[in-house]
C-alpha cells in the first residue's frame with residue numbers, strides 16, 4: 001500500500017524552508033554553548049552535513065568545555081500515523097545501535113527519548129536543549145509535509161527560547177527545488193529533470209564530495225556528562241514488534257550499519273553493475289543493489305552512492321559504462337520524486353499528482369484486497385511479488401510495478417512516486433494504457449507451481465485443464481485480466497474527458513459569446529453515449545440540457561473541480577431545474593470539507609436559491625461572477641446583503657475573483673478574502689482591500705476613480721505583477737499623478753502593464769517606466785490621435801532591459817526620425833529582442849520597413865502599415 005501521510009496541512013515545505021532559513025539567519029549571533037544533533041532518517045556518521053556542521057562549531061571554539069550531543073526520538077504515534085512498518089522500526093533500532101557505537105568512538109553521546117504524542121516533540125526537544133545547555137540545534141531536512149510542519153514547530157519553540165536552529169539539505173544531491181524548467185517552473189517530467197540534473201552536477205563536480213567525518217568531542221565530556229552515555233537503544237517498541245522468524249530473515253538480508261552498507265555498495269559496483277541495465281528488469285535475478293532500505297533510512301547518502309559510482313565509471317557521470325549510468329539514473333529518480341514532493345506537496349495529502357485523476361473510480365473489494373496481500377490472486381507473478389514482500393519485507397522494482405508495497409525501505413517520496421506511477425496518476429507516470437500483463441513475468445516465490453514448465457507456470461489456470469489445475473492447490477485468478485483491463489481503460493478515459501473539459505474552461509473562463517445553450521450543447525456532447533441518445537431522442541430543450549448537465553455531473557462523479565452555473569431568469573420553467581441542480585451540487589457534488597476549484601456563475605440569483613448557494617462559497621477557490629446589466633437593480637437590491645454576508649463568512653479561501661458586477665455591487669464585500677490573488681473587475685467603480693493581490697484589471701470602465709484605485713493598489717503588499725487600467729473618459733486628472741506614484745511605490749514586481757495613454761499621462765508613464773525593473777509587456781492604449789515624436793525619443797532611454805513586447809494601440813503618430821532615435825537609444829541601452837507591435841495603427845512618418853528588423857533584434861509587427869506616409 002502507498003505510505004499514508006497524516007491529514008491535510010497547509011504548510012508549504014518550500015515556504016517553511018525559506019522561513020527557517022530567513023529566521024535562522026536572524027538569530028546568528030547567539031553565543032555558542034553546546035550543540036545538539038537531532039537524528040531522524042539520516043542514521044549515519046559519514047557524509048552527514050548537519051552532524052559535521054555541529055561538530056565543526058564546537059571543534060573550532062577555543063573553549064573546550066562545550067560539546068556536541070545527539071538525540072533520537074522514538075515517536076510511535078507519529079510512526080503509526082504514517083503507517084511505518086514494524087520491520088522498518090526494527091531496522092532503525094538495529095542501525096541506531098550501530099550509530100551509537102560510532103558516536104561513542106567520537107565521544108558523542110546518543111540520547112534516546114520517547115515521545116508519546118507527536119505534538120509533544122517541540123516541548124521534549126526544548127526540554128533537552130535546556131538540560132544540556134544547547135545554544136544550537138542541528139538536523140537534516142525531511143521534506144514531507146507533516147515532518148516539515150513538526151520541524152517548524154520545533155523551530156518556533158527553539159527560537160523563542162533563544163536557541164538557533166539549522167536545518168540542512170542532505171537528503172538529496174541536488175537540493176529539491178533548485179532545478180527549474182526554462183519557464184522557471186518545477187519539473188514534472190523525469191527525462192528533462194534528469195538531463196538538467198546531469199548538467200548541473202557535471203558543471204560542478206564538487207557537489208558530489210561528501211561532508212567530512214565529524215570532529216570528536218573532547219573526552220572531558222565523559223566527566224561532565226557521563227550519564228548521557230548511558231542511554232540504551234531498545235530492541236523493540238511496543239506495537240512494532242516483529243516475529244522471531246521475520247527478524248531472522250531481515251537480519252540476514254539487511255544487516256545493520258554503515259560499514260555493511262558500504263561493503264554492499266562496493267560489491268554491487270564491482271560485481272553487478274556492469275550488467276545492471278538488463279538485469280535490473282529481470283525478477284529472477286538478484287541484479288540490483290538492494291540499497292533502498294539503507295538509502296531510505298539514511299544509513300548511506302545518495303551522494304556517497306553516486307560518488308562511488310562516478311569513480312567506478314572512470315570519473316564520468318552521464319557517459320561511460322552503461323550499467324553505471326543507468327544506476328545513477330535510478331538515484332536521480334529518487335531525487336526527482338523528492339523535488340516533486342517539495343514542489344507539489346498535495347501528493348503528501350493523499351491526493352494524486354494529477355488532480356483531475358482524483359475522482360477515478362477504484363475498486364474497493366475487501367476480499368480481493370485480502371487475497372492480494374496474501375499473494376493468493378491466482379496470478380503467479382503478482383503472488384510471487386507479494387509473497388517476496390511478506391517473506392523478505394522487500395520487493396523487486398519490477399514486481400512493485402506489477403503488483404503496485406514496500407516495507408523495510410519505506411520511503412515516502414519513492415513510494416508515493418512509484419505508486420502514482422503505477423496508477424497512472426503521477427508525475428511522468430506510465431501511460432494509463434500500459435497495463436502490465438502479469439503472466440509474462442517470473443516464477444520463484446510460488447512453490448505450488450514449481451513443477452510446471454515455463455509455458456504453464458505463468459498462466460496455469462489458462463493452460464491446464466480443470467483437474468490438473470485443481471491438483472495444484474493454487475487459487476483461480478481473482479479477476480479476468482482482459483476484462484479488468486477494459487474496465488480500467490474505460491475509467492481512465494473518463495478522467496481524460498474531465499481533464500479536457502478542465503483544460504477547455506479551467507484557466508480561460510468562457511464569456512458571453514458562449515451562450516448558455518452553446519455550453520449546454522457542449523456538455524451534452526461529453527455525455528456518455530446512452531444518456532446522450534436518450535436526450536436527443538426526447539428532443540432536448542434548454543431546461544432538459546440543464547438536467548443533462550446534472551446527469552453529466554452525477555455520471556462523472558465530478559466532485560470538486562469545476563462547476564458552471566447558468567440560468568436564464570427569463571425562462572421561468574428553468575428555475576425548478578436550476579434549484580434542483582444547486583441543491584444537488586450542495587448535497588452531493590461538493591462533499592463537505594472539499595474544495596471546489598472554480599465556480600462560474602452567469603446569472604442573477606433569486607434570493608431563495610442564494611440561501612443554498614452561500615453554502616458553496618466556503619468550498620471555492622476561484623469564483624467568477626457575472627451579473628447581467630439589465631438585472632442590475634434587482635440583483636443589487638435583492639442579493640447584495642446576502643452575497644455580502646455569505647462571502648464575509650465563507651469565502652476566505654477565494655483566490656481568484658472575476659466580477660462583472662453591473663456597476664452596482666460594492667466590492668468591499670470581498671474585503672475579507674485574504675487569500676485573494678487575482679481580481680478582475682469589469683464595469684464597476686468600487687474598491688476593496690486585498691492584501692495579496694497580484695493581478696488587478698480594471699478595464700472598459702467609463703471612468704476610473706483614481707483615488708479608489710490608489711487605495712486598492714496601496715494594500716497589495718507589493719505582490720502586483722499584472723496591472724491593467726483602461727478607462728474611456730478622463731476621470732479625476734488631479735489624482736493621476738498620485739496613481740502613478742502609487743504604482744511606482746507598490747509595483748516593483750510588475751511584469752505586465754496595460755494603461756491609457758494621453759497627453760496627461762505620457763510623461764508620467766515615462767517616469768513610471770524608470771522604476772519598473774521587471775516589466776516584460778507594456779501596452780499603451782491611446783484615446784485620441786496623438787503625435788508622440790518627442791515621447792518616442794525619451795522612451796528609448798527609460799524602457800527597462802527586461803521589456804519583451806511593446807504594444808501601441810490605436811492612433812499614434814510619429815516620424816521615421818523619432819523611430820530611428822528610439823531604436824538608437826534602445827541599442828545604446830542594450831535592449832535586445834524587443835517585439836514592437838502597432839495595432840490599429842494610425843499614420844507614420846516615412847521609413848523603410850526593414851529598418852525595424854535591425855541587428856539589435858527589435859522587430860516590428862504591424863509592419864504592413866509602416867510604409868504609409870503621414871499627411
Ligand SMILES: Cc1cc2nc3c(=O)[nH]c(=O)nc-3n(C[C@H](O)[C@H](O)[C@H](O)COP(=O)(O)OP(=O)(O)OC[C@H]3O[C@@H](n4cnc5c(N)ncnc54)[C@H](O)[C@@H]3O)c2cc1C
Pocket residue numbers: 280288289290291292293295296330331333334337395396397398400401404405406407409410411412414415416417418419421422
Ligand atoms: C509501487 C512502487 C512502490 C515503491 N516504493 C518504494 C519505497 O517505499 N521505497 C523505496 O526506496 N523505493 C520504492 N520504490 C522504488 C523502487 O522499486 C525501489 O527503490 C527499488 O526496487 C529498490 O531496490 P534497489 O535498492 O535494489 O534498487 P537499485 O535498482 O539498485 O537502485 C538504487 C537506488 O535508486 C533508487 N531507486 C531505484 N528505482 C527507483 C524508482 N523507481 N523510484 C525512485 N527511486 C528509485 C532507490 O533509492 C534505490 O535503492 C517503489 C516503486 C514502485 C513501483
